[in-house]
Amino acid sequence: MSSAVTSGVAIAANPWLAQPARIAALTQEVAGVATYHLRFVDPEVNAAYRFRAGQFNMIYLPGVGEVAIGVSTGGVRTGGVAGPTPRTDAAAAEGPTWDHTVRVAGQVTTALSRLGVGGTLGLRGPYGSVWPLDEFVGKDVLLVAGGTGLASLRSAIYELLNNRDRYASVRLLYGARSPDTLLYASEYPAWIDAGMEIQTTVDRAAAGWTGPVGVVPQLQSRLRPWAPERTAMICCGPEVMIRFAVRAALARGLNERQIWVSMERNMQCAVGLCGHCQLGPQMICKTGPVVRLDAIEPYLAVEGL
Amino acid sequence: MADQAATCEAFAAELPRWIAKGDFQSLIDRLWELGYRVIGPTIIQSAIGYDELRRVDELPRGWTEQQSAGSYRLVQRSDGAWFGFNVGPHSWKRYLFPPQSVVARAERQGDWWQLHDVPDDEPAFAFLGVRACELAAIAIQDRVFLNEHHTDPTYQRRRERALLIAVNCTQAAPTCFCTSMGTGPQCSAGFDLAITETADGFTLEVGSERGAAVIEGLPIRQATADESAVAETERARAEEQISKRLDTTDIRNLLLGNLDHARWDDVARRCLSCTNCTLVCPTCFCHSVTDVTALDDGSIDRVRQWDSCFNAQFSYIHGGVIRADVRARYRQWLTHKLASWIDQFETSGCVGCGRCITWCPVGIDLTEEVAAIREVPS
Ligand code: SF4
Ligand code: SF4
Numbered sequence: 001m002s003s004a005v006t007s008g009v010a011i012a013a014n015p016w017l018a019q020p021a022r023i024a025a026l027t028q029e030v031a032g033v034a035t036y037h038l039r040f041v042d043p044e045v046n047a048a049y050r051f052r053a054g055q056f057n058m059i060y061l062p063g064v065g066e067v068a069i070g071v072s073t074g075g076v077r078t079g080g081v082a083g084p085t086p087r088t089d090a091a092a093a094e095g096p097t098w099d100h101t102v103r104v105a106g107q108v109t110t111a112l113s114r115l116g117v118g119g120t121l122g123l124r125g126p127y128g129s130v131w132p133l134d135e136f137v138g139k140d141v142l143l144v145a146g147g148t149g150l151a152s153l154r155s156a157i158y159e160l161l162n163n164r165d166r167y168a169s170v171r172l173l174y175g176a177r178s179p180d181t182l183l184y185a186s187e188y189p190a191w192i193d194a195g196m197e198i199q200t201t202v203d204r205a206a207a208g209w210t211g212p213v214g215v216v217p218q219l220q221s222r223l224r225p226w227a228p229e230r231t232a233m234i235c236c237g238p239e240v241m242i243r244f245a246v247r248a249a250l251a252r253g254l255n256e257r258q259i260w261v262s263m264e265r266n267m268q269c270a271v272g273l274c275g276h277c278q279l280g281p282q283m284i285c286k287t288g289p290v291v292r293l294d295a296i297e298p299y300l301a302v303e304g305l
Numbered sequence: 306m307a308d309q310a311a312t313c314e315a316f317a318a319e320l321p322r323w324i325a326k327g328d329f330q331s332l333i334d335r336l337w338e339l340g341y342r343v344i345g346p347t348i349i350q351s352a353i354g355y356d357e358l359r360r361v362d363e364l365p366r367g368w369t370e371q372q373s374a375g376s377y378r379l380v381q382r383s384d385g386a387w388f389g390f391n392v393g394p395h396s397w398k399r400y401l402f403p404p405q406s407v408v409a410r411a412e413r414q415g416d417w418w419q420l421h422d423v424p425d426d427e428p429a430f431a432f433l434g435v436r437a438c439e440l441a442a443i444a445i446q447d448r449v450f451l452n453e454h455h456t457d458p459t460y461q462r463r464r465e466r467a468l469l470i471a472v473n474c475t476q477a478a479p480t481c482f483c484t485s486m487g488t489g490p491q492c493s494a495g496f497d498l499a500i501t502e503t504a505d506g507f508t509l510e511v512g513s514e515r516g517a518a519v520i521e522g523l524p525i526r527q528a529t530a531d532e533s534a535v536a537e538t539e540r541a542r543a544e545e546q547i548s549k550r551l552d553t554t555d556i557r558n559l560l561l562g563n564l565d566h567a568r569w570d571d572v573a574r575r576c577l578s579c580t581n582c583t584l585v586c587p588t589c590f591c592h593s594v595t596d597v598t599a600l601d602d603g604s605i606d607r608v609r610q611w612d613s614c615f616n617a618q619f620s621y622i623h624g625g626v627i628r629a630d631v632r633a634r635y636r637q638w639l640t641h642k643l644a645s646w647i648d649q650f651e652t653s654g655c656v657g658c659g660r661c662i663t664w665c666p667v668g669i670d671l672t673e674e675v676a677a678i679r680e681v682p683s
Contacts, residue, residue: 011458012456014409014422014458015457016420017420017421020414020419041417062605064596065594118416
């Protein structure tokens with residue numbers, strides 16, 4: 001009768017088992033921001049890993065903790081736009097790297113910034129929703145980013161540009177604090193060559209800056225040509241910036257089903273469980289990070305939600 | 306668990322059985338023999354909590370509690386009833402989703418860290434004395450921990466092996482409002498066995514094959530019509546005594562449509578952000594994971610601990626806290642529990658057990674907060 005106690009049901013795999021990964025290369029982007037080109041220690045795990053633009057991984061530093069970081073690009077790129085990764089990594093033959101652009105902002109990212117090439121960490125993922133690029137075919141795709149929010153759009157940018165002929169236009173409006181904090185600036189020429197229009201703006205100009213000074217929504221209001229009915233907008237940046245960018249887009253005739261945003265929240269478990277990442281009814285790690293505006297619009301304006 | 310509900314229905318047609326109080330120890334003995342770790346109500350630090358139980362005299366026989374907003378007191382009963390109380394500060398959550406557990410262990414391997422499972426060696430639980438509202442709370446946590454997005458291995462292992470012996474309430478506290486939430490006071494599904502206490506014994510319903518197997522050969526017979534009728538009267542008393550109400554009509558939209566209501570400022574002036582309500586809540590599941598380094602071998606445990614949306618650090622992100630004031634935190638708790646929980650899990654997060662009312666040091670009553678918002682929506 002002791003069988004009453006045992007259960008035949010298979011117990012689920014443990015989601016907390018991050019896989020060991022190594023920093024294969026490191027790119028210092030702007031002050032306080034670096035891109036880590038990571039490769040799983042186990043070649044099979046590395047070869048099998050897949051993600052889609054918009055998703056994130058949990059980076060684990062033993063003894064310190066975990067942090068959710070978007071996959072900013074990565075994987076084997078075949079043809080199309082040259083990969084953005086400056087491959088100082090002599091061992092590129094070891095397989096693709098998975099790139100994470102990280103701003104030093106807390107304990108985990110500070111500890112990460114002290115690791116150099118060859119350093120090891122834990123990686124689990126990918127998690128979260130994706131930029132629905134397939135829905136944008138034939139449309140004017142508008143990317144709106146602020147600060148390090150551009151990192152969340154980078155893999156989408158490469159995917160859009162690698163299939164550039166599927167979209168009517170691909171335009172990026174990007175704002176940063178100052179010219180020297182514009183992320184991925186060295187990649188812009190390649191993006192432009194591949195058929196993307198880029199407008200940048202800064203809060204504070206510096207010597208030699210000839211571009212506009214101001215915030216991204218100002219670029220939005222001046223954007224021409226403008227065909228709201230066939231535009232899809234994707235947006236990432238600080239929450240305040242998202243609010244204003246969304247307002248500017250709605251004012252120019254987009255509706256809530258044409259706008260997708262990627263939200264930043266405290267994500268601990270990444271599986272819709274720990275409760276840390278909620279925004280109104282949404283658990284950002286489960287239904288997000290990419291959400292269509294109509295799902296969160298009523299909550300975006302509420303302070304402290 | 307759908308299959309459990311289905312088996313319950315299959316067994317519902319059967320007539321109740323009867324176990325005399327003098328024979329009840331044999332049930333507990335049987336559970337231990339079968340390898341279960343029996344957990345049941347017992348007096349812990351001037352309150353009725355849940356702990357390991359081996360003998361019937363460890364039950365809070367002859368005791369009851371007086372509960373009201375912000376207050377809980379044990380008092381002696383005149384009738385010596387064994388289960389003549391409702392719910393205390395503990396819930397079964399502490400066994401299925403322990404306050405602290407190791408989710409993974411990191412060990413050095415060459416120049417990297419390998420993460421391993423840490424096997425949960427807890428034996429199967431037999432929960433004795435699960436109230437209707439608590440069965441509902443377990444069903445809600447099933448949706449949280451065992452869903453298509455995610456299955457939590459610790460919860461799953463403990464939950465699937467646990468035997469649930471429910472007890473029907475024969476009284477209700479002034480803080481109980483299960484009738485408003487549609488969860489009680491009568492246990493209708495989700496149990497393996499369910500008992501109703503009368504003066505000399507218990508009527509017993511079998512809710513699953515597992516429950517039927519457990520009682521095989523014990524001194525249990527069919528209940529007489531009289532015994533069944535007395536049990537029915539006892540159960541009816543609980544329902545009659547329930548006085549607290551929560552109007553749940555369109556509650557999701559009521560709360561999410563009033564995020565700037567003045568009542569949030571009002572409650573923020575009273576709330577101490579002490580986290581009590583979230584810790585006693587049988588469905589709150591928020592947690593944090595931190596690393597603890599072992600002093601001997603340098604391995605690192607990833608330790609999961611209950612957390613609370615009332616902790617300031619809870620909404621921490623990149624050097625800042627999103628919900629910096631108590632107003633935002635109380636609002637997060639209440640709107641999550643009663644409104645956005647519905648979006649996330651297709652059920653309310655509240656079962657009407659009233660624990661958060663009793664254990665709030667300043668006596669905040671969520672039913673009153675909702676009523677105030679309903680009275681004058683903004
Ligand atoms: S809320 Fe209902 S089921 Fe729960 S203890 Fe009170 S009367 Fe019993
Ligand atoms: S509502 Fe009461 S129990 Fe909950 S945090 Fe506020 S003071 Fe504490």
